Amino acid sequence: xxxxxRHKGTHxxxxxxxxxxxxxxxxxxxxKATSGSEARIGASLGPVSRRRLWLFRAVxxxxxxxxxxxxxxxxxxIAGYGCSTDAFSTVQVKGKAHYCxxxxxxxxxxxxxxxxxxxxxxxxxxxxxxxxxxxVLGSSAAQGTPDGAYSFxxxxxxxxxxxxxxxxxxxxxxxxxxxxxxxxxxxxxxCARRQGDLFVxxxxxxxxxxxxGAGTMSGPFLKHPALIRLHKTVKASRLGQLLTAIxxxxxxxxxxxxxxxxxxxxxxxxxxxxxxxxxxxxxxRNLRDIIAxxxxxxxxxxxxxxxxxxxxxxxxxxxxxxxxTEAQRRDWQRIYDQGVQSEQVGEYAGAxxxxxxxLEIDDHFADLHFxxxxxxxxxxxxxxxxxRFELARRLDSLRFRADETxxxxxxxxxxxxxxxxxxxxxxxxxxxxxxxxxxxxxxxxEHVHLTFHGNHVLAMAVFERLAPLIAERAKPTGPASTxxxxxxQCAERLVYTDWARHQILDTLLxxxxxxxxxxxxxxxxxxxxxxxxxxxxxxxxLTPQTVSDVAGHYQRTLERYGQDVWLRMRYAELLRDTVGDxxxxxxxxxxxxxxxxxxxxxxxxxxxxxxxxxxxxxxIRHYQRALRITESAEAHYGLxxxxxxxxxxxxxxxxxxxxxxxxxxxxxxxLNLGAALHRAxxxxxxIDLYRQAARMMPESVDVRVxxxxxxxxxxxxxxxxxxxxxxxxxxxxxxxxxRMLGILGSPPGTPKAP
Numbered sequence: 001x002x003x004x005x006r007h008k009g010t011h012x013x014x015x016x017x018x019x020x021x022x023x024x025x026x027x028x029x030x031x032k033a034t035s036g037s038e039a040r041i042g043a044s045l046g047p048v049s050r051r052r053l054w055l056f057r058a059v060x061x062x063x064x065x066x067x068x069x070x071x072x073x074x075x076x077x078i079a080g081y082g083c084s085t086d087a088f089s090t091v092q093v094k095g096k097a098h099y100c101x102x103x104x105x106x107x108x109x110x111x112x113x114x115x116x117x118x119x120x121x122x123x124x125x126x127x128x129x130x131x132x133x134x135x136v137l138g139s140s141a142a143q144g145t146p147d148g149a150y151s152f153x154x155x156x157x158x159x160x161x162x163x164x165x166x167x168x169x170x171x172x173x174x175x176x177x178x179x180x181x182x183x184x185x186x187x188x189x190x191c192a193r194r195q196g197d198l199f200v201x202x203x204x205x206x207x208x209x210x211x212x213g214a215g216t217m218s219g220p221f222l223k224h225p226a227l228i229r230l231h232k233t234v235k236a237s238r239l240g241q242l243l244t245a246i247x248x249x250x251x252x253x254x255x256x257x258x259x260x261x262x263x264x265x266x267x268x269x270x271x272x273x274x275x276x277x278x279x280x281x282x283x284x285r286n287l288r289d290i291i292a293x294x295x296x297x298x299x300x301x302x303x304x305x306x307x308x309x310x311x312x313x314x315x316x317x318x319x320x321x322x323x324x325t326e327a328q329r330r331d332w333q334r335i336y337d338q339g340v341q342s343e344q345v346g347e348y349a350g351a352x353x354x355x356x357x358x359l360e361i362d363d364h365f366a367d368l369h370f371x372x373x374x375x376x377x378x379x380x381x382x383x384x385x386x387x388r389f390e391l392a393r394r395l396d397s398l399r400f401r402a403d404e405t406x407x408x409x410x411x412x413x414x415x416x417x418x419x420x421x422x423x424x425x426x427x428x429x430x431x432x433x434x435x436x437x438x439x440x441x442x443x444x445x446e447h448v449h450l451t452f453h454g455n456h457v458l459a460m461a462v463f464e465r466l467a468p469l470i471a472e473r474a475k476p477t478g479p480a481s482t483x484x485x486x487x488x489q490c491a492e493r494l495v496y497t498d499w500a501r502h503q504i505l506d507t508l509l510x511x512x513x514x515x516x517x518x519x520x521x522x523x524x525x526x527x528x529x530x531x532x533x534x535x536x537x538x539x540x541x542l543t544p545q546t547v548s549d550v551a552g553h554y555q556r557t558l559e560r561y562g563q564d565v566w567l568r569m570r571y572a573e574l575l576r577d578t579v580g581d582x583x584x585x586x587x588x589x590x591x592x593x594x595x596x597x598x599x600x601x602x603x604x605x606x607x608x609x610x611x612x613x614x615x616x617x618x619x620i621r622h623y624q625r626a627l628r629i630t631e632s633a634e635a636h637y638g639l640x641x642x643x644x645x646x647x648x649x650x651x652x653x654x655x656x657x658x659x660x661x662x663x664x665x666x667x668x669x670x671l672n673l674g675a676a677l678h679r680a681x682x683x684x685x686x687i688d689l690y691r692q693a694a695r696m697m698p699e700s701v702d703v704r705v706x707x708x709x710x711x712x713x714x715x716x717x718x719x720x721x722x723x724x725x726x727x728x729x730x731x732x733x734x735x736x737x738x739r740m741l742g743i744l745g746s747p748p749g750t751p752k753a754p
Contacts, residue, residue, distance in 0.1 A: 069239065076238035083107070085236040087118075087174060087190040090125065091598045097125040099194055100598040103630035106176065107244070108235040109183050109211040116177040117630065119148040120565060120592075120599040123170050127195045131168045132160075132473060134466075135191040137184050137290070138203040139210070141306075141448045142175035146507045149566040150452055150496055153200075155459035156466075158493045159484045163463075164470060166477035175202075180210030181286035182228060188290045192297035198469070199294045200462055202426070204306040204402035204410065205448050207283050209264045214275045222278055225285060265517045268397035270319050271364075280409055287413045291421055300420040302465055304458075305410050306448075307430035308401040310389040311377070311440030313447045314522035315366035316398035324362055332361040336368060348375040366395035367522055382436035389438060398517055401447055422465055429461045430454070445508055446518065452496055456487045495557055495567060499550045499574060502538040505531055514699055515665075547578055565592050569605060576609050585609045593622070600629040607638055616642045633663035644672060649680050665696050667703075674706055678713075686710055694726075701731045708740065717744055 076082060089102040100122045106115035127133060136142055136153045144151025157171035174187050184203055191199070208214050212228050234240040269275065287303065294301045320329065339354030355372040362368075373388030394403045407427050414423035431437040443454035450458065463484045471479060485493065509531055512518060521527075554571040561567060568588040576585035589606035596602050607622035620642055626635040640655035656673035659666050670693045677686035690707040697703055704727035711720035721744050728737045 072239050076242060082238035082241040087187045088194060089598060091122065093122055093595060093597065098122040099125060100596065101174070103598070103600060105187075106179070106183075107241070108186075108232060109179070111244075115630075117600070118176050119143060119151075119173050120596045120602065121172050121174075122596050122598075123172055123194075128168065130166070131170060132198075132470065133170045133172065133194075133196045134198045134200060135188075135194075135196050136171060136173045136175055137188055137191075137199060137201045138175040139179050139184075139206050140175070140177040141205060141450060142202040143173060143177060144175075144455065145177065145449045146445065146512070147500070147504055148173065149570055150455060150494055150500065150504075152202075152450065152455040152458040152462070154494060154566065155456055155485070155490045156200075156462055158490060159459060159463045160466075160470065162482050162485055162489075163467075163480040164474045164477065165481060167470075167474055172196075178206060178210060180206040180213060181283050181290075182212045182232070183210065185286045185289050185293070186232065188293045192293045192299065196294075196297065196299050197473075198299055198466070199290065199301040200304065200466075201287075201290060201301060202304040202306065202458070204283070204406040205308065205400060207279050207402070207406065208269055208276070208399040209267065212282070213279060214267070214269045214273070222275060225282060228282070264398065264400075265317075265520075268317050268319060269399055270322075270397055271395045276405075280405060283406065284409050284413060287410065288417075291413070291417050295420060300422065300469065301417070302422045302424055302462065303410050303414045303417075304424045304462065305407040305427040306402040307427045307439055307443070307454075307458075308393065308448045309440060309444035309446065310386070310393060311373075311434075311438045312527075313401070313440075313444065314370045315392050315396035316400060316447075316517040316521060317396065318366040318368070319364060319395075319397045321362045321364040328361050332358050332365075335361070336365075339371065343371060343375055346378075348378045351375045352379070364395060366392045366397065369395060370522060377438075382438065386436070386438045400517075422469075424461050424465045426458055426461055429457060433457050445504075446512055452491065453487060456490055459490070460484050493557070493561075495550070495553050495570065497550045497553060498538050498541050498546065499578070500570070502535060502542060503573075505535040505538065509535065542578075547574070550574060551579060563595070565595050565602075568592050569602070572605060572609065576612060582609055582613045586613065598629060600626040600632055600635070603629070604632060604634050604638060607635075611638060611642055616646065631662060633659040633666055633669070636662065637666060637669045640669065640672065644676060649676055652676055653680070665693075667697065667700060670697070671702055671706060674710070678710060683710055683714060687714075694723075699730065701727045701734070701737075704730070705737065705740075712744065720744055 083104040084102060085105055085108045086102055087105045088099045090097055091100050092098070101118035101120070103115075103117055106117075110116075123133065134156075136156075142151075142153070144153070148154070151173060153171045153173040153175075157169055160167075160169045160171070172191075174191060176183075181203060184201070188199060206213070212222070212231075214222065235244065291301045291303075320332075324332070335354050335358040339351045339358065342348070342351035342354060352372065352375045355368060355375065358368055359372075369388045370392035373385045373392060376382070376385035376388060390404065393401055411423060411425070414421055430439045430443055434440060434443065441451075443451055443457065445451055467480065474480075490496070509528070513524075513528060513531065518524060551571075551574060554567060554574065558564070558567055558571065568591050572585040572588035572592070575581040575588065586606065586609045589602065589609050592599070592602040593606055603622040603626040607619040607626070610616075610619040610622065620639065623635045623639045623642075626632055627639075636655040636659040640652045640659065643649075643655065644652035653673060653676050656669045656676065659669040660673065663669070670689065674686040674689050674693075677683070677689065687707065687710050690703055690710065693700065693703045694707060704723045708720045708723035708727065711717070711723060721741065724737055724741050724744070728734065728741065731737060
């Protein structure tokens with residue numbers, strides 16, 4: 001059996017000093033005589049207080065170290081160390097200078113291995129008179145996670161282009177995963193120097209868990225904005241970058257890769273923690289500064305309230321009341337369990353009674369309010385349900401969703417902002433679009449990330465607010481030719497098909513809902529089962545004819561919108577992974593690389609396609625170009641595959657390991673590294689790798705199969721059977737697993753799988 005692997009000041013008088021400058025009867029030595037002008041200067045300076053003397057001494061003490069720091073900073077810059085931390089860099093596209101995203105920008109706020117990129121863009125440095133440039137600011141929800149190809153900013157651009165075809169619109173999405181207002185402010189300041197016409201701000205979900213939030217910082221930084229500003233300035237300096245690099249080398253935790261929301265599962269913040277008021281103050285101040293940055297550049301700002309999933313997203317974590325006694329906790333748990341039992345059998349009235357009784361003991365537990373809200377919903381008490389869902393969100397101690405206090409700050413800041421500041425109440429729009437005013441799964445994939453329908457509702461709301469502003473600019477060309485595009489028209493323009501729906505569901509299952517903290521939520525199993533069922537249905541619907549129709553849809557759309565790099569990237573993936581046309585995929589990828597030379601993922605996508613065609617030398621060049629732009633697990637993984645295929649095992653192992661540092665649960669890197677270690681005679685090392693992977697990737701069948709195979713090669717039959725039995729429980733219909741178990745048998749005393 002072979003191991004599976006996958007290539008895929010005021011003065012106070014006193015003391016002698018106070019009498020300096022007074023007349024003295026003592027005789028003055030001629031050599032020390034003071035001229036009249038000098039005497040007048042001394043008199044004008046007045047007496048020197050002790051406070052001023054101490055200030056002089058402090059300056060004298062600090063001047064040396066400060067001068068040394070300045071010299072070090074200049075020296076590092078002259079030597080070429082470090083990088084620019086501006087949000088933008090400049091590239092040449094077809095002989096013209098363009099602004100693109102700077103892959104190093106987020107290194108001011110995250111360890112290098114955790115920094116998340118912007119989505120791709122390239123806009124001319126020289127903006128034409130007929131161009132209207134809009135910058136979209138925010139975090140992952142604004143970015144369009146899980147797939148930026150279908151974000152609200154893309155829909156907004158399509159709507160604007162359709163309504164005013166005589167204008168050229170650039171809707172530049174500079175939102176990014178895991179950032180909050182402290183980072184967005186820096187992006188806004190950089191955008192303000194790029195001839196923008198408008199800011200659209202959609203943010204607020206990450207104020208607790210993002211940089212300088214309670215989930216990532218503690219102590220004086222949380223209380224004093226000046227310290228935050230100082231820290232950001234230091235991190236942007238070359239000396240700060242050097243110290244950060246040294247720290248990351250010494251701290252193994254900072255060398256681990258991005259693990260999404262899972263990284264914050266131990267950062268719970270109760271709803272009554274005073275730090276939340278401090279963070280709200282920071283948020284308000286940052287919003288005002290974003291508006292000021294836009295105003296200085298002549299750019300209006302549109303502030304959007306933030307919507308989130310209330311009805312179909314249980315709390316991520318719950319905390320009991322801090323003063324609850326042990327006896328009260330036992331009573332609460334007993335009553336709560338009774339309510340859960342009643343809920344599970346559909347006896348909602350009895351469950352409501354139990355949950356209300358439990359609330360009298362402890363009303364701080366977020367899950368209790370959510371269960372009560374579900375029961376109210378099932379009995380048609382929708383107002384009561386909405387109240388409980390809102391309480392569950394406010395009490396959720398893993399604060400990944402903005403609550404109403406955040407939206408109130410946004411509304412107040414917009415109201416006091418004056419001319420050039422506009423409000424779009426997205427939260428109210430989403431409530432209006434939802435059953436009984438409670439947003440849920442029709443608008444959100446999970447907690448805050450928007451479905452295609454949710455993105456369309458958001459794009460419509462922003463378009464309606466922008467329309468009067470655009471109309472004023474477009475007066476010479478006439479009024480809008482159309483209204484905003486319908487959801488169906490947006491789907492047609494962005495090629496949102498069953499194939500795209502299947503890809504998005506697959507991403508959600510692999511990268512989000514099957515991982516913590518989603519696995520800790522109520523009703524998690526039911527949610528996963530529902531998503532799996534929908535994915536299977538879409539998979540069954542993707543017949544050869546359907547796939548051909550989707551390819552035709554891309555071809556027709558590209559005939560009209562050939563400069564749309566998102567369309568070309570998704571078309572390339574369809575051609576390579578579903579149609580099997582690598583040559584056609586490579587053609588699309590080459591266009592992307594030419595249009596976005598500074599976009600690492602474009603080079604990776606091309607290199608993956610070239611690798612599938614066995615054009616390894618060119619593939620290596622593009623992987624290396626991607627790594628020169630930014631560190632990427634996929635680039636290291638791709639390089640490892642090429643080296644592995646060429647028999648360069650040690651080089652392959654090096655890149656597989658680096659991929660796993662950047663993404664600890666990368667399935668392909670895990671499987672292939674284990675296989676490479678086994679081939680190199682390092683089987684025990686491979687077994688340890690697979691055992692760790694089995695704990696990190698509980699849904700992986702392949703990890704358990706490979707583990708079983710390695711145990712079998714060492715004659716550890718009982719352990720091999722245990723690993724294969726675990727694989728069979730995950731995939732009971734696999735004939736290969738049944739065959740392997742048949743060969744090995746099931747000896748008595750088989751231990752449980754890891």
